[in-house]
Amino acid sequence: MSRIDLNKKYNSECEKGCNKEERQKKAENDTCMMVKSQNDNLSVRCVGEWAEDKIYLLHQYFGIFAGGMKKKWPLNYIEICSGPGICINRQSGFEFDGTAISIIKHEQFQHINKAIFYDYDNNVVDTLNKRISHLNLSHKAIARYGDYNNPNSICAELKILGPNCLNLILIDPTDCSVPFSLIEKITATLKHVDLIINVATMTDFNRNIQMAFGDPKRAEKYIRFLGNGSYFSSSENIAYCANKNYPKLRESFRKHYAHSLENIGYKYFDFTSIRNYYDILFATSNPKGIEFWQKASKTIDSQGQRSLDFGI
Numbered sequence: 221m222s223r224i225d226l227n228k229k230y231n232s233e234c235e236k237g238c239n240k241e242e243r244q245k246k247a248e249n250d251t252c253m254m255v256k257s258q259n260d261n262l263s264v265r266c267v268g269e270w271a272e273d274k275i276y277l278l279h280q281y282f283g284i285f286a287g288g289m290k291k292k293w294p295l296n297y298i299e300i301c302s303g304p305g306i307c308i309n310r311q312s313g314f315e316f317d318g319t320a321i322s323i324i325k326h327e328q329f330q331h332i333n334k335a336i337f338y339d340y341d342n343n344v345v346d347t348l349n350k351r352i353s354h355l356n357l358s359h360k361a362i363a364r365y366g367d368y369n370n371p372n373s374i375c376a377e378l379k380i381l382g383p384n385c386l387n388l389i390l391i392d393p394t395d396c397s398v399p400f401s402l403i404e405k406i407t408a409t410l411k412h413v414d415l416i417i418n419v420a421t422m423t424d425f426n427r428n429i430q431m432a433f434g435d436p437k438r439a440e441k442y443i444r445f446l447g448n449g450s451y452f453s454s455s456e457n458i459a460y461c462a463n464k465n466y467p468k469l470r471e472s473f474r475k476h477y478a479h480s481l482e483n484i485g486y487k488y489f490d491f492t493s494i495r496n497y498y499d500i501l502f503a504t505s506n507p508k509g510i511e512f513w514q515k516a517s518k519t520i521d522s523q524g525q526r527s528l529d530f531g532i
């Protein structure tokens with residue numbers, strides 16, 4: 221297991237504790253307009269305290285994956301919803317490396333052939349490219365404009381990676397609006413894919429799922445996410461919904477998603493809950509992949525307790 225240095229630093233420019241309305245005034249797409257990073261004077265993404273746990277888990281898995289597979293496969297790393305590379309915790313005022321920068325600074329990143337980071341916010345893409353360039357890694361890492369609602373354009377680019385590599389893909393949205401067709405298209409394009417997906421099973425899901433059962437327009441988004449409508453037509457789920465049985469509805473949502481993934485070739489799944497905010501889903505067709513993931517996820521529990529310290 222690797223020790224994590226997320227370059228955590230207190231940023232005195234952060235006013236701390238901004239509520240939703242204040243954030244709407246002071247941030248654009250959660251990029252804070254008031255605060256720049258203490259490290260490089262570029263933009264930071266305003267996040268809740270749970271964001272670090274996801275990065276910790278990703279970092280642990282990445283180390284085991286790249287270290288374990290480097291001699292067996294050429295490896296690529298791809299992120300969809302990359303963010304600008306540095307986050308700031310709005311409760312504590314500490315900034316720290318986000319998913320993209322924590323991966324490209326990882327000691328095992330040397331074993332990656334190509335890393336591509338997609339975001340649909342051009343400012344986020346420019347900022348991340350500047351950070352990649354400061355780290356002298358522009359020859360193998362790049363941030364690109366890409367909208368997950370347009371799988372064809374993302375996959376037209378991913379094609380250049382070829383079908384003979386092992387690809388680790390993180391998809392990190394804030395809600396359940398990533399279409400299943402994106403996963404299908406990526407899998408068909410790249411062939412060998414391990415997936416890590418942030419599934420908003422407690423935020424977006426809790427707020428909207430009950431209304432979606434009675435409202436086909438609202439249900440559309442979740443049907444698109446799951447890849448089909450069987451979740452909403454299941455009589456068991458209709459009964460859970462009537463009884464407001466959210467734990468069972470959530471469990472069934474996870475099962476339906478895993479089932480859709482199974483239909484396109486994924487065999488092993490794991491959902492790791494992050495502080496009751498969201499699930500991190502890992503999916504692979506390789507038994508080694510799930511073994512590595514279980515090793516990585518053992519280092520964190522659902523309350524965000526980490527069994528290894530951050531190197532701060």
Ligand SMILES: C[S@@+](CC[C@H](N)C(=O)[O-])C[C@H]1O[C@@H](n2cnc3c(N)ncnc32)[C@H](O)[C@@H]1O
Nearest residue numbers: 301302303318319339340341366367368392393
């Ligand atoms: C949760 S944040 C990512 C945080 C980042 N992965 C990290 O932890 O450092 C979600 C990102 O998704 C991007 N995003 C939202 N909708 C998108 C879409 N349709 N296609 C691509 N990116 C999108 C946002 O601009 C934002 O940067």
